[in-house]
Amino acid sequence: MIAWKFLAPDARGPFTGFRWPRPEGGRPGPWVSAPEGTPWEKWIFACRRGDLPFWLDEELWRAELSGAVRESEYQVAAARARLVERVAAWDAAARLAFGESCALAARDAAAAALEAAGERAAAASLRGASGLAQIQAAAEGLQAGAQPAGGYVADAARTARAGRAATAGYAAAVLAAAVAGPPAAERERARQSEWLALRLGL
């Protein structure tokens, strides 16, 4: 099974610090196995396409999973895995662009909610903002009646500007849930997955 794995710089596990053996000479890296008898909760975890926005990190790798594979809510676990190749398209520019797409989604969701609540001036102020700096400034300038939506938009724009793509995606999903309920947040996460798949050719 082919899945994806986000890693910290130098192919390190973002939480454990484990250094993954990298592919060399066009060949996949060596297999890494969980010790025999290890419960599945301690196997090797990777992402399906829909899981990607929850686990963004600096490097993205295509990974092959083998042996027993178990699917869980936000990831898939396997007893063995190896890195096949790095997804080079997931770079600083892509992280910034992903964050920007989330800030724009947050801006639009907040503007729609404000309009529905009769806060027309606030909605127009947000809709008129383009570019991360402008969106952040417009959101930070909103009055108390436009909160908490304005705060989430500002968070999405600010973190996107800082290259913190995961946090921008999170802010957009939380905003969607806050203004339109859990199904809207699910749609926002699905949008993020689609964006990543399209941009990165997954």
Added chain:
Amino acid sequence: MRPPVPTEMSCRELVELVTAWHEGALSMADRTRFEMHLCLCTGCRGHLEQMRRTIEVTGRLAEADVSPAAREDLLRAFRDFVRGKGGPR
């Protein structure tokens, strides 16, 4: 349907759970929340990295590795520290 935004974990909760995470003692749900929080929070990521380096430098010391006498000495020192020598209460 999975929640698109899992139940949030606060930084304080993460710090309280970091030892259990290191020991692999968290439930799958809590481990997922713990690790998702790390994807979002640079401060907690730094905290975990410091913990990992400390463990690397000092080596692993399990509770069972501490002799009963040493354990008693440590407990006494902590008790005295809290009771009367300016420690936190």
